[in-house]
Amino acid sequence: MFCPECGATDVEMIDGICKNCFLKKFQLMEIPENITVTICKHCNAKLEEGKWKDEYIPEEEIIYRALERNITISDLAENEEIELEIDQMRGTIAECYVEAVATVLGEEVVETHTPDVKINYSVCPDCSKRNAGYYEAVIQLRADDRELEDEEIATAEEIINRTLDKQFKKDKLAYIPQVAKLKEGNDYYIGSLKSAKKVVEHLKEEFGGTTKESPRLISEDKSTGKGLYRIWIALRLPKFVKDDFVKYHDNVYQVSDVDGNRIQVINLENQDIIA
Numbered sequence: 554m555f556c557p558e559c560g561a562t563d564v565e566m567i568d569g570i571c572k573n574c575f576l577k578k579f580q581l582m583e584i585p586e587n588i589t590v591t592i593c594k595h596c597n598a599k600l601e602e603g604k605w606k607d608e609y610i611p612e613e614e615i616i617y618r619a620l621e622r623n624i625t626i627s628d629l630a631e632n633e634e635i636e637l638e639i640d641q642m643r644g645t646i647a648e649c650y651v652e653a654v655a656t657v658l659g660e661e662v663v664e665t666h667t668p669d670v671k672i673n674y675s676v677c678p679d680c681s682k683r684n685a686g687y688y689e690a691v692i693q694l695r696a697d698d699r700e701l702e703d704e705e706i707a708t709a710e711e712i713i714n715r716t717l718d719k720q721f722k723k724d725k726l727a728y729i730p731q732v733a734k735l736k737e738g739n740d741y742y743i744g745s746l747k748s749a750k751k752v753v754e755h756l757k758e759e760f761g762g763t764t765k766e767s768p769r770l771i772s773e774d775k776s777t778g779k780g781l782y783r784i785w786i787a788l789r790l791p792k793f794v795k796d797d798f799v800k801y802h803d804n805v806y807q808v809s810d811v812d813g814n815r816i817q818v819i820n821l822e823n824q825d826i827i828a
């Protein structure tokens with residue numbers, strides 16, 4: 554046998570040519586010269602197959618991941634090691650350097666490529682809603698037959714913020730586009746109904762009280778006839794708070810505990826506890 558390319562004889566043949574000639578033509582990896590990634594300019598979520606995902610990943614990491622996803626290594630490669638580098642940013646284009654080292658047919662093969670990763674900036678639907686001040690629910694914090702205490706408002710806002718921070722990991726509409734301070738209480742606008750309900754649940758655990766939901770039709774989808782509703786959730790804190798004095802049947806009681814559903818009082822004359 555001899556190699557038709559170089560005429561070498563008595564050599565190992567692969568695909569009809571000698572190993573040397575094979576390795577000369579061999580391509581270790583394939584990677585497109587131009588790669589485009591579409592990301593949201595606000596949250597860095599990436600658009601992939603029509604879906605936005607993986608928000609808050611640094612841009613560099615997005616570029617590295619785009620390179621990795623686009624590399625195909627030959628099946629003949631063994632012990633391959635791939636090095637990725639961003640040479641420089643030219644506007645929204647990252648000029649990259651990719652080097653692969655592998656063992657192929659017992660020989661070390663090194664191959665380099667210089668692909669460009671272009672970042673296409675867009676805005677994901679959640680961020681565009683957020684920018685437009687979109688909200689699905691309003692929590693109306695009120696007190697029953699009295700004004701809210703400053704301390705209650707401070708505690709409530711702490712609970713609201715803490716709950717939304719936690720919700721935000723899975724619900725990007727867990728935000729407050731606005732707070733309206735009214736004479737009768739505060740209105741907290743919440744991006745998503747789901748997160749608003751979670752907030753109300755936690756507020757009720759802390760303060761007790763009653764809730765009432767009133768949906769309002771905002772608009773109607775002409776094609777489906779389906780309505781878009783916004784829900785107003787009124788949370789009314791109990792009339793009495795802990796340590797309040799209550800007069801009832803000529804006895805004076807002090808409120809010792811209030812939770813979601815009940816109130817506990819102490820008769821100040823005989824220290825009887827009534828729940």
Ligand SMILES: [Zn+2]
Nearest residue numbers: 556559571574
């Ligand atoms: Zn040859």
Ligand SMILES: [Zn+2]
Nearest residue numbers: 593596677680
């Ligand atoms: Zn976004």
